[in-house]
Amino acid sequence: MLAAMSTADLRSSPQAPPASRERGDACPGSLRLHTADDGALARIRVPGGVLTVRQARTLAEASARLGDGELHLTSRGNVQVRGLGTDCGGELAALLDTAGLLPSPGHERVRNIVASPLSGLDGRGRLDVRPWLTALDAALCASEPARALSGRFLFALDDGRGDVAGLDADVTLRATADGRAELGLGSAREALLVSAEDAPRAALAAAETFLETVRATGTGVWRVDELPCSDGSFVDLVGRRLAGEGIGHERCPRDAGRTGGPPPGAAGAGLSAHVPFGRLAARQWRELTDVAVGELRLTPWRGVVLPTPRADVDASLARLAAAGLVTDPGSPWMRVGACIGRPGCGRSRADVQADATEARAALAPAGLPLYWSGCERRCGHPRGDRIDVVAAPGGGYLLSTAVTGQEPRTTTLDHPSRLATALAAITA
Template structure:
C-alpha cells in the first residue's frame, strides 16, 4: 500500500546545532574498535583515499586473517574491516603500522581528509591537490592540539572542479580561479582566500581555532556547523588566527560545490569503478590491486579510481566488470546505496542491502539516487538530492524525497517489489 504521511522525522535539511554533546565521541578507528552484531569493526583512515598497492594488499591480508574477508568503503573514502575477533587489536595495529597506515597513533581517528579523486588525471582541475594532501596530513599528525578533534571532523581538498566541495566538510580548501585557494568553514557562504602555498597551514589553523572555540564555549561540539551562533562569527576568529600566523587572506563569496563523483569507465589517464554498497570481496580487491599502477584512490562515493596507462584501460575495465564491479555509467547500481543493515547492525529493521539489490531493476535511467537505511539514523547516507528509503518500525519502508528547495514528500512501501510504483507516485 502506498500512502502519504508526515515527513517530520525524515527531513534532510540540516538540523539545528545542538547546544552540547553530552557523551564522548565513540567514532571507531584502527585502534579503537567498535562492537557490531557481526563482530568488531575497525575504520582505517585513508587520507585523500590514496593507498599504495602494498598498503592495499596489507588491508586485504588483515581482513582475510582477522576479519570477514571483505573490505568496506565508507562515504569518506576510508576502509572498514568487519567481523574482527576478540583480542586481535594488537595484531591488526602491527599490520597497519608496518604498511605505513598508522603514522601517528594519537591522530589516527582524526586523519579524515577527502580529496578530488581525479585530480591530476583528467586535466579538469585547476591544480593537483596531492601536495596539499601530503602537507596537511603531515601537519595534522604533528599538531598536538589536533589530537582532540572528533573522529567526525572532516577536511576536503578540492582541485577546483567542486566535487568534494559539496560534502559538508568542516574545513574545505578549493582551488580558486585566480590561482589562490578558498578556505571554507562548514556550510558558511563566505570563505577566506589564501595563497596556494599557505593553504594547508591555513586549514590546520582553522581546525585548531575550532578546538579553541569549543573550549571557550563549553559546548563540546564535534563539527563546525554545530558551533553556537551566539558566540560570534567563526570566520572572524579564523581570520584573526591567520593574521597572527602571518597568513595573508581576504574574505570572498564561496563557490557552490557539487555532490557527484566520477562516473564509472575511462577517466583521463585512468579508470573509475563503482563498488555496490562499498563491499569488496577478496577477488574484487585483488583485481583492483592487479590493475593499479602504483596506487589506488578510494572515493567518497564508494568507488575506486586507478591511474592506468591508456593502452590498458579497456582490458582492465573488462576484468573489473567480470569481477562484479560497476564500469558502465548507465548501470542502476550507480544510483543505489545502503547502510550495512541486518545482520551486521543490531539497530537495523531489515536486510536493506538484499532488498535494495532485489529492487534495483525498478530504476529507470536518470532520476534521483536512492539510499536504503535500516533505521532513521541513515548511517553513511550521501549528500545531495536523493530519495531516502528507510525501514519502518511496523515493517516495509518509508520513501522520502530529499531535494534542495523542495518540501519533502513521503509515502509508504510495503515491499521492495513495488518500488517502481512507489517511485512513480513520489516523483509525480
C-alpha cells in the same frame, strides 16, 4: 595561538543548533574497535583515499586473516574491516603500522581528509591537490592540539572542479581560478582566500581555532556547524588566527560546491569503477590491486579511481566488470546505496542490501539516487538530493524525497518488488 579567546567573539545566531555533546566521541578507528552484531569493526583512515598497492594488499591480508574477508568503503573514502575478533587489536595495529597506515597512533581517528579523486589525472582541475594532501596530513599528525578533534571532523581538498566542496566538510580548501585557495568553514557563506602555498597551514589553523572555540564556549561540539555562533563569526576568528601566524588572506563570497563522483569508465590517465554498497570481496580487491599502477584512490562515493596506462584501460575495465564492479555509467547501481543493515547492525529492521539488490531492476538509469536504511539514523547516507528508503518498525519501508527547496513527499513500500509503483507515487 589564540591566547585569550572570549565567548564575546561568538555572536549567537537564532538559527544555530543548540548543540552540546554530553558524551565522548565514540567514532571507531584502527585502534578503537566498535562492537557490531557481526563482530568488531575497525575503521582505517585513508587521507585523500590514497592507498599504495602494498597498503591495499595489507588491508586485504588483515581482513582475510582477522575479519570477514571483505573490505568496506565508507562515505569518506576510508576502509572498514568487519567481523573482527575482540582480541585481535594488537595484531591488526601491527599490520597497519608496518604498511605505513598508522603514522601517528594519537591522530589515527582525526586523519579525515577527502580529496578530488581525479586530481592530476584528467587535466580538468585547476591544481593537483596531492601536495596539499601530503602537507596537511603531515601537519595534522604533528599537531598536538589536533589530537582532540572528533573522529567526525572532516577536511576536504577540492582541485577547483567542485566535487568534494559539497560534502559538508568542516574545513574546505578549494583551488581558485587565480591560483589561490578558498578556505571554507562549515557551511559559512563567506570564505577566506589564501595563497596555494599557505593553504595546508591555513586549514590546520582553522581546525585548531575550532578546538579553541569549543573550549571557550564549553559546548564540547564535534563539527564547525554545531558552534553556537552566527554565520561569519567563526570566519572572523579564523581570520585573526591567520593574521597572527603571518598568513595573508582576504574575505570573499563562498563558491558553492556540488557533490558527485566520477562516473565509471575511462577517466583521463586512469579509470573509475563503482563498488555496489561499498563492499569488496577478496577477489574484487585483488583485481583492483592488479590493475592499479602504483596506487588506488578510494572515493567518498564508494568508488575507486585507478591510475592506468591509456592502452590498458579497456582491458582493465573488462576485468573489473567481470569481477562484479560497476564500469558502465548507465548501470542502475549508480542510483542505489544502503547502510550495512541486517545481520551486521542490531539497530536495523531489515536486510536492506538484499532488498535494494532485488529492487534495483525497477530503476531507470537516470533519476534521484535511492538510499536504503535499516533505521531512522540513515548511517552513511549521501549528501545532496535523494530518496530515503527507511525500514519501518512494523515491516516494509517508508519512502521520502529529500530535495533541496521542496517539501518531502512520502509513501510506503510493502515489498521491494513494488518499488516502481512507489516511486511513481512520489516523483510524478
